[in-house]
Amino acid sequence: MTPPDSTSARAEAQRVRILDAAQRCFIAHGFHAASISEIAAEAGISQGLIYRYFENKRAMILALIERQLAADQQSIAQTPLSHDMVEGLLATYRMWGRGEPLDRHDTAIASVALYAEITAEAQRDPVVAQVLRRQDKLTTAIVRDWLRQHDVARGAKIDETALDARTLVLRVMVEGLAMRAVRDPDQSPEAVRALLTRLIAQVLGE
């Protein structure tokens, strides 16, 4: 029996509510120290009800990884590929440095703390590593396709090897900047802008 739409919409809203609470708890205390009872309290939902949506904390971290991929897809689709990316990435870098979690539909790394937490967990739990790596490859494919479309649109010759290299530069740069933002938030914005300007030109294939 298929539940009526209002029921499934309510179920989806509950699921999102639990995931939002789990995300806040993982950021605040770390994945292993955050308890299901704490996440339930944060979500304002009974612990018993939580288990109807997620078997355990691992299921929550896997759902957060998948949600991140969906957000990345949406974010990439909406971003025009141009030199304006320099200012957009600079603004994101500043928010990372202030420790503000971004809107989850906003950018590649919603919160550096959550990103670091998931990366650390992938080195502990092979199931998390497997899901993270599968999603990571999908994100790479999306970024690569987006760069390829940019080449097609500007009538450039398609060089598949160069596309791989440009995709890697963008991913290394964004993730390295996220680390820098947390570890050295006082870095001069001019130096970051200069770095972004040069690397975005590489990424654009110009």
Add this chain to the structure above:
Amino acid sequence: MTPPDSTSARAEAQRVRILDAAQRCFIAHGFHAASISEIAAEAGISQGLIYRYFENKRAMILALIERQLAADQQSIAQTPLSHDMVEGLLATYRMWGRGEPLDRHDTAIASVALYAEITAEAQRDPVVAQVLRRQDKLTTAIVRDWLRQHDVARGAKIDETALDARTLVLRVMVEGLAMRAVRDPDQSPEAVRALLTRLIAQVLGE
């Protein structure tokens, strides 16, 4: 009263033993989930004795951050600044991907899991953030001075702004690659080598 040398050497050895155990526990379970009693068991030392060396877990993470800086200084001093860095960084990238913790005297990021754990904790605990940021600036200064010496040795004109930019490129690249190694260990070594070759040339200022 100054303790005799053998006593202080024994104390230092105990301290190192505890820190090694704490590092293994933080990597295995995360900072918040690792308990002092577990670290004591891992070190083979009584819990009471641990508190004579470290007031709490935070004191251990701060000591690990300081130990990392000392390792970085030693590692940078021993690394010849040349195109050979490409192969050295590629080897390090492979070890990160296999999740092997490197010898702590070996490289900038001993274990990606510990690095991620410390980064996440800096977003939770302002004291950890403060110490991490102070140490991070010292590392940046060491890297910058090392690049500057390279310029002096080859008789290049010293450009302070360009030195800032080259230092930032190196730091962003190393940290971004550490993230890539864990999240996509199957990335083709050729693509990573191509990225490193181009970026090391930028870093060398050529």
